[in-house]
Amino acid sequence: MEFQVTVLGSNSAAPAHGRNQTAQVVQMGAHVFLVDCGEGTQHQLRRYKVKFSKVNHIFISHLHGDHYLGLMGIISTFHLNNRKQPLWVYGPKGLDEIITLQLKYAHTLLRFPIHFVQTTPNSKNEILDLPELKVSSFPLLHRIPCTGFLFEEKSRPKKLIKEKIKSLGNDVEAIRSLANGKDVKDETGKIKYAVETYCYPGMPPRKYAFCSDTIYHPEIIAYIQEVDLLYHESTFMQEELIRAEQTFHSTASQAATIARDAGAKQLLLGHYSTRYADLYPLLWEAKQIFEPTLLSEEGNTYIIH
Amino acid sequence: MEFQVTVLGSNSAAPAHGRNQTAQVVQMGAHVFLVDCGEGTQHQLRRYKVKFSKVNHIFISHLHGDHYLGLMGIISTFHLNNRKQPLWVYGPKGLDEIITLQLKYAHTLLRFPIHFVQTTPNSKNEILDLPELKVSSFPLLHRIPCTGFLFEEKSRPKKLIKEKIKSLGNDVEAIRSLANGKDVKDETGKIKYAVETYCYPGMPPRKYAFCSDTIYHPEIIAYIQEVDLLYHESTFMQEELIRAEQTFHSTASQAATIARDAGAKQLLLGHYSTRYADLYPLLWEAKQIFEPTLLSEEGNTYIIH
Numbered sequence: 106m107e108f109q110v111t112v113l114g115s116n117s118a119a120p121a122h123g124r125n126q127t128a129q130v131v132q133m134g135a136h137v138f139l140v141d142c143g144e145g146t147q148h149q150l151r152r153y154k155v156k157f158s159k160v161n162h163i164f165i166s167h168l169h170g171d172h173y174l175g176l177m178g179i180i181s182t183f184h185l186n187n188r189k190q191p192l193w194v195y196g197p198k199g200l201d202e203i204i205t206l207q208l209k210y211a212h213t214l215l216r217f218p219i220h221f222v223q224t225t226p227n228s229k230n231e232i233l234d235l236p237e238l239k240v241s242s243f244p245l246l247h248r249i250p251c252t253g254f255l256f257e258e259k260s261r262p263k264k265l266i267k268e269k270i271k272s273l274g275n276d277v278e279a280i281r282s283l284a285n286g287k288d289v290k291d292e293t294g295k296i297k298y299a300v301e302t303y304c305y306p307g308m309p310p311r312k313y314a315f316c317s318d319t320i321y322h323p324e325i326i327a328y329i330q331e332v333d334l335l336y337h338e339s340t341f342m343q344e345e346l347i348r349a350e351q352t353f354h355s356t357a358s359q360a361a362t363i364a365r366d367a368g369a370k371q372l373l374l375g376h377y378s379t380r381y382a383d384l385y386p387l388l389w390e391a392k393q394i395f396e397p398t399l400l401s402e403e404g405n406t407y408i409i410h
Numbered sequence: 411m412e413f414q415v416t417v418l419g420s421n422s423a424a425p426a427h428g429r430n431q432t433a434q435v436v437q438m439g440a441h442v443f444l445v446d447c448g449e450g451t452q453h454q455l456r457r458y459k460v461k462f463s464k465v466n467h468i469f470i471s472h473l474h475g476d477h478y479l480g481l482m483g484i485i486s487t488f489h490l491n492n493r494k495q496p497l498w499v500y501g502p503k504g505l506d507e508i509i510t511l512q513l514k515y516a517h518t519l520l521r522f523p524i525h526f527v528q529t530t531p532n533s534k535n536e537i538l539d540l541p542e543l544k545v546s547s548f549p550l551l552h553r554i555p556c557t558g559f560l561f562e563e564k565s566r567p568k569k570l571i572k573e574k575i576k577s578l579g580n581d582v583e584a585i586r587s588l589a590n591g592k593d594v595k596d597e598t599g600k601i602k603y604a605v606e607t608y609c610y611p612g613m614p615p616r617k618y619a620f621c622s623d624t625i626y627h628p629e630i631i632a633y634i635q636e637v638d639l640l641y642h643e644s645t646f647m648q649e650e651l652i653r654a655e656q657t658f659h660s661t662a663s664q665a666a667t668i669a670r671d672a673g674a675k676q677l678l679l680g681h682y683s684t685r686y687a688d689l690y691p692l693l694w695e696a697k698q699i700f701e702p703t704l705l706s707e708e709g710n711t712y713i714i715h
Contacts, residue, residue, distance in 0.1 A: 118486075118490050119483075119490055120452065120456070144452070144480065145449060145450045147424070147425065148449075148450055168516050169516050170483055170486040177475055177479055178449040178479050181423075182423075182424045198515075199511075202515075203508075203512055206507065209504075210502075210505075212554045
């Protein structure tokens with residue numbers, strides 16, 4: 106299954122230096138998820154050729170404008186595009202009310218149903234369960250209720266051992282079963298071909314965690330253990346630590362510390378303060394603590410292998 | 411006094427063909443007014459180097475998203491920029507409630523006061539009165555309550571007749587008074603120097619009318635008589651007349667008919683349907699009825715002479 110993150114916006118607060126506000130597309134197989142929707146997200150979706158019709162689930166971390174003001178425009182455009190299929194919107198208390206009020210004054214009766222799923226900022230909760238993946242929200246610590254999101258693959262297809270498979274000849278059904286990680290049994294229920302004989306040991310399922318807008322908060326480590334890719338905001342550099350604490354944001358060093366302590370494989374920085382036109386110093390700062398750090402840059406896609 | 415209109419967005423409904431949603435900057439002397447605020451207006455203000463701090467009055471025609479979804483982002487950015495001076499927002503019932511609800515869930519206590527002025531969609535009303543200009547709202551006919559806005563200069567400085575002024579020598583005070591259109595009187599109150607003797611006949615004060623989103627509605631002509639520049643939406647061409655009527659929009663021909671019948675000096679088309687990548691046919695259609703028609707194009711400034 107393809108598993109990748111495309112960054113649509115990387116700046117905090119207001120757009121600056123050609124950088125937009127937070128928004129990401131998380132693609133898992135055929136599923137296209139939108140994570141946070143700063144103003145202008147629909148422009149960015151067009152720019153990076155993301156098909157609107159594929160988005161069925163939108164996740165909003167919190168109700169600061171730079172993380173959700175683009176949602177209403179996307180909903181309007183879905184409506185204008187004659188969308189019929191339902192949309193699920195996950196976000197904190199209040200989001201439902203804001204969208205419903207705007208639809209009321211626009212006299213808009215949407216052509217498709219929206220299911221609002223309210224996130225809770227106190228505990229980890231599974232909010233989406235599909236056959237091949239699940240998504241959970243978990244608490245972050247910000248000035249207002251705010252959650253991160255954890256995207257988890259349920260299992261990964263097995264890699265067949267070619268030489269052993271040869272002995273099965275053309276038994277396509279058996280081979281498919283083994284590839285899906287299922288032993289093949291005979292009529293009596295006895296194992297005929299065991300997965301562990303015909304397949305390489307399985308790779309662990311992949312995980313992506315999105316931590317948008319939080320003060321340095323080691324309690325989140327429990328929720329993001331050993332993720333393959335961690336997006337963690339890094340609004341400031343360490344020299345602005347006091348400002349970071351005052352505004353409930355993190356520094357690049359703190360993001361890197363969280364990534365290291367959670368055993369993440371890679372770290373993606375973002376939500377940069379407008380004071381940084383050049384982002385390299387943030388990257389450098391984080392790499393001192395956690396080497397496999399990347400800068401999130403708009404239009405770039407980060408593949409989770 | 412400088413009097414000009416800069417177009418920030420010209421597309422209807424959703425952004426397309428590199429065109430944004432409705433937003434304009436109307437500059438009258440030192441005053442910078444924002445008229446409608448489609449999503450991404452703050453991006454456009456930056457792109458065209460309009461100083462945020464100069465905007466003290468924002469006019470919203472109606473509560474369809476493509477005309478106001480950028481307002482909350484602008485208010486947030488004002489707040490982040492430490493704005494102190496008050497902001498006046500003019501718009502229909504509901505706008506106050508929408509903004510207030512969003513501020514509530516963001517836990518934002520603005521650093522500057524907002525004064526909401528509710529427009530009424532039934533009659534013409536003067537909503538802003540400044541020493542040198544006034545602004546009125548007037549009813550349009552759309553699917554939801556919607557008003558246009560009329561920007562009027564109060565008077566224009568007189569042009570002095572140089573040869574006659576010579577006879578006044580260095581009487582700077584008298585000359586200034588005449589230039590401002592005021593007769594100079596002696597101690598007994600008798601006219602000493604009459605404006606009509608020392609000045610050329612006055613030019614009439616200039617007017618700009620903004621008609622956003624309306625079905626063809628000749629009743630608006632009474633409100634926009636002899637404007638120097640008329641912006642009138644032209645979502646469709648005449649071949650889509652039925653669609654225009656169904657959606658309470660106008661065709662280019664209809665916009666031109668309104669301009670002609672109102673005795674406007676120039677017409678500015680806009681709010682183009684996404685179906686038109688090439689806008690020339692709309693211009694051509696309008697020009698058959700009203701020759702001095704212009705296409706509104708983003709980033710362009712239209713000077714009212």
